[in-house]
Amino acid sequence: MSSTETDSTAAGAHSDGAEASGLLEAMLAELRELGALRSAPVEAAFRAVPRYRFAPGAPLEEVYAAREAVVTKRDAHGVAVSSVSAPEVQAFMLEQAVIEPGMRVLEIGSGGFNAALIAELVGPSGQVTTVDIDRDVTSRAAELLGATGYAQVEVACADASESLPGDGDWDRVIVTVGAWDLPPVWTDRLAPGGRLVVPLRMRGITRSLALELVGAHLEAVSSEVCGFVQLQGVLGHEERLFLLRGKDLGLRFDDANAPADMRPLDGAIAAQRQVVWTGVTTAAGESFASLEWYLAAVLPHFCLLAAAPGAAAEAGLAGEGERQFRPAHVDGDAFAYLLARKCEDGRFEFGAAAYGGTADQAATRMADQIRAWDDLRPDREIPAVSIWPRETEELPAGFVVDKRHRRIVLSWTERT
Ligand SMILES: C[S@@+](CC[C@H](N)C(=O)[O-])C[C@H]1O[C@@H](n2cnc3c(N)ncnc32)[C@H](O)[C@@H]1O
Incomplete structure (x- = not known):
């Protein structure tokens, strides 16, 4: 769906489900109140993409619940391994990513809906690829994206902690699965001035971080509280x-x-x-x-x-x-x-x-x-977060959490 079509379909995208349309408005109001939805382009994307078409069979109340994910696959123990993420999380991660028209964006973890939102944000001159480790998930995402007018989104199947699809650099890499570590490949292919948005787990606490490269290390420019299904594959990490x-x-x-x-x-x-x-x-x-x-x-x-x-x-x-x-x-x-x-x-x-x-x-x-x-601090600010290659010996002052590929430093400022 192109951005010009968006105007004509913004009201109509949800017209197949009059009920969905009412639920969408209530959901957007809640997302604004939660502070998850902050910009006009992200709101326009949520209006343009019919969320219910990416969760066929799920009750509409569940699909449009601002803080609920729709689980689409569970493992043999009943643990959720794939989902269409909660609108709240999708909204604040897209705000963290600050996606502009014409950008090349890679999404890791494919539910279909979020990739369609990104396609709206990059517009016809941009490029979106979504990659998932699970072929059931990529088949489902490709089918739903095609059926809703987003066939231009490329869907690839791979363990994204080993290799990223396509050639060239990505302006944005958005990881939509909980990661314990950051594999080198997620930063090797980041374009100059690029941004990596990733839900990173440190000692069991997950925060969605928007990270920018500064020389050899990354600095977080924002952080949001979230929970995610866990990364599978070579970098899977058991608690x-x-x-x-x-x-x-x-x-x-x-x-x-x-x-x-x-x-x-x-x-x-x-x-x-x-x-x-x-x-x-x-x-x-x-x-x-x-x-x-x-x-x-x-x-x-x-x-x-x-x-x-x-x-x-x-x-x-x-x-x-x-x-x-x-x-x-x-x-x-x-x-x-x-x-x-x-x-x-x-x-x-x-x-x-x-x-x-x-x-x-x-x-x-x-x-x-x-x-x-x-x-x-009186405002109990979140810490400054910087992430360094594992071999770095001289780190800034702060608390260090060591991972396999990286060293994470959290620094709180003393009250002056
Ligand atoms: C929360 S879902 C993605 C939600 C999706 N972005 C949406 O539209 O809301 C997380 C996905 O990450 C995938 N995943 C887990 N480990 C992965 C890996 N190593 N490489 C690529 N995908 C992975 C899972 O198969 C699952 O489908």
Whole structure:
């Protein structure tokens, strides 16, 4: 679909489904309110491409839910391996990418819909290629793109962590699958002034980063909180899970930072819980993404307390409406995790709860770091992120997370 056609079809793209059209308007309003949708070109793209045609058979309410992905494939264990991503995530990643007419854009991970949005953004003079490791996914995407008027989008099947399709450089590489590391090929083929947008996992915390090359390293120009299905293929990376109780409650380590011996934690949650409150508060609804990231960087054995729905409440670790993952760490013979309680003024106070032989120490250490984070800046800004080739020895000051191909440095500015 060309951009001139867009004008005439903007209202009509969703006319096959009058219901879809109403749901689209509500979804766009929510995306604007969430701050995910910020520019006219991205909004025009969402109006032009009929999302429901890329999720045939799915209920329209699900297709147009701003924060829901439509899962299109699961593995033998029921884990989602492919989806049409949530509109919120698609919108903020496209905003992060700042795509202009005429650009060459590569999307890694193909659902069809997002590639069609990119085709709208680059217009007839641009070029879009989408690559996926799974032939079922590429066949589906090619068919849906053809049927909706986006046959110009090239669809390729490959493990994109080994090689990228086509020749020449890409102005934008947009990775739509969760990556633990950045393979060299994602930056080798980036055009001068190009931008890589990628959901990168550091110690279990995923952030969509917009990265630009500065000499041999990358610097993040923006960051958004997100979750994604995991990258498969040669750079696939398994997390390590230590079960605390049955199969529904455990500690999840993502990098090589798990204590060598986890046996001291056996039976820990049967012990008395120790809680330390910090006096650090946050407004209801305010993001504490920066705090999660900070704890991940500074606590040597940072992990996530992972609970199946209902499991944490049942074990007495959290109240109803608990989150599925909480920042946690192991310290000596204990683990501690982040807690919040409602104050009289409606704000929430952070605390740390711990179980095990050294519970006091584990809770106190986490509470101290929550206070240290609070002291850093009044606006608790996200850190500066720079990513360096693995062989780099001299790094800027900050917390370092080492990967196979890269070294990630997170630096928070001290309050002046
Ligand atoms: C969330 S889906 C992509 C969503 C899509 N961009 C959309 O329109 O919303 C992630 C995809 O990444 C693919 N994938 C996983 N590992 C990959 C790899 N190493 N190379 C290429 N694709 C990969 C999966 O097969 C899956 O289809």
